[in-house]
Amino acid sequence: MTAEVEAPPQLAAPKGHVPGEPGLWVFLLGDMVVFGIFFGTILVLRGQEPEMFVASAETLHLEWGVANTIVLLTSSLFVVIGLHLARVRHHRAPMFFLAAVACGLVFAGVKAIEYTSLVRDGHTASVNDFYMYYFMFTGIHLGHVVLGMGALLVAMRISRPTLTGSPRVASLEGVASFWHLVDLLWIMLFATLYLVR
Amino acid sequence: MPDSALKSRATKASAVVWAALVVFTVASFVLGGEHLIEPSPLAAAVVIGIAVVKIRLVGLHFMELRHAPIALRLVFEAYCVGLIVSLMAIYVMV
Numbered sequence: 001m002t003a004e005v006e007a008p009p010q011l012a013a014p015k016g017h018v019p020g021e022p023g024l025w026v027f028l029l030g031d032m033v034v035f036g037i038f039f040g041t042i043l044v045l046r047g048q049e050p051e052m053f054v055a056s057a058e059t060l061h062l063e064w065g066v067a068n069t070i071v072l073l074t075s076s077l078f079v080v081i082g083l084h085l086a087r088v089r090h091h092r093a094p095m096f097f098l099a100a101v102a103c104g105l106v107f108a109g110v111k112a113i114e115y116t117s118l119v120r121d122g123h124t125a126s127v128n129d130f131y132m133y134y135f136m137f138t139g140i141h142l143g144h145v146v147l148g149m150g151a152l153l154v155a156m157r158i159s160r161p162t163l164t165g166s167p168r169v170a171s172l173e174g175v176a177s178f179w180h181l182v183d184l185l186w187i188m189l190f191a192t193l194y195l196v197r
Numbered sequence: 198m199p200d201s202a203l204k205s206r207a208t209k210a211s212a213v214v215w216a217a218l219v220v221f222t223v224a225s226f227v228l229g230g231e232h233l234i235e236p237s238p239l240a241a242a243v244v245i246g247i248a249v250v251k252i253r254l255v256g257l258h259f260m261e262l263r264h265a266p267i268a269l270r271l272v273f274e275a276y277c278v279g280l281i282v283s284l285m286a287i288y289v290m291v
Contacts, residue, residue: 011207013261018269025269032276039280040287047291054236066226070219076259077215081208088202173261180259184252188280191248195229196288197236 011084013173020174028181031144035185038137042192045129054197056130059123061114065194068110069186075103076183079152083176086159087169093159097152100179104149111142134193141189144182151175214258221251241288249281 013019046053082096115135118124125135155175158168202208229244256273257263263270 011202011205013264015264016266017261017264018266019261029272029276036276036280036283039284043284043287044291047287062226066222069222073215073218073222076255077211080211080259081203084205084207084211085202090202092203177260180255183259184255187251187255188248191225191229191244192284195225195244196241197229 011087020170020177024174024177028177031181032185035141035188038133038140039188039192042133042137043196045133046196049129052128053130056123056128056134057194057197059118059121060134060194061117062194064110064114065190068107069190071103071106071110072183072186075100075107076180078103079155079176079179082155082159083172086172089161091161093161094156097156097159101149101152101156104145104152107145108142108149111138137189138193141182141185144185148175148179148182151178211258214254218251218254221247221254238289242285245281245284245288249277252280253277 018025078096078100082093082100085093085096118131123131125132152175155172159172225244225247228247229240253274256277257270262273265273
């Protein structure tokens with residue numbers, strides 16, 4: 001007679017596993033394509049009016065852009081660790097999702113300071129196409145950050161060990177994938193708006 | 198609950214990926230923003246190339262796509278290739 005032993009929960013996803021609900025990936029990949037068009041649009045603008053593009057890009061606060069990139073990367077690490085811990089029903093899992101929310105708040109705060117500074121210097125969306133696209137694309141991205149922070153707060157709640165079962169892990173994976181998407185999109189927005197000359 | 202989960206191999210691997218991403222971020226800041234190399238298609242190629250490498254790291258390791266079914270992984274890999282090819286082409290040709 002063989003006793004059935006439940007496999008121990010794993011920290012990492014097993015092979016052949018779709019993180020989150022498969023349907024979510026239609027949305028995530030669609031969003032990546034839409035942003036891909038944004039990235040292309042920025043470079044088309046650079047090609048058409050290179051002097052205006054470079055002069056305007058140089059008024060952006062590069063250091064804050066770098067800081068915000070690192071803040072989002074760090075938030076992604078917190079989400080990865082939070083998900084690992086939730087899979088083994090560790091009591092510290094919610095703490096890491098909360099830390100990621102804190103990073104999201106820092107990102108939004110720095111963006112608000114950046115927007116205020118640009119507008120105060122007269123670099124508003126109506127000045128030229130660079131600023132119009134800058135405010136539009138980073139604004140849409142900031143909307144993703146806010147949405148993601150809401151999802152992370154839900155993740156915090158459902159990652160508590162007493163509630164964590166298989167369906168909950170799928171929801172956590174979905175939230176985590178969305179947050180990583182927010183990070184991934186910023187990486188290329190930062191490169192095309194702040195760094196490419 | 199064992200606290201070893203916090204010091205597991207999976208967690209340490211994620212921290213290594215994070216460190217690589219931060220190094221790449223600083224490298225592209227120095228190369229692109231600080232004009233260590235003159236603004237040129239080469240500089241733009243380096244900046245865009247580094248960004249795509251970072252995107253791939255986030256996708257494969259943080260989003261766990263390296264463990265995903267082959268079809269999903271291939272779609273993501275195709276996105277990365279499409280991104281680098283199309284952005285380079287736009288930069289050079291427009």
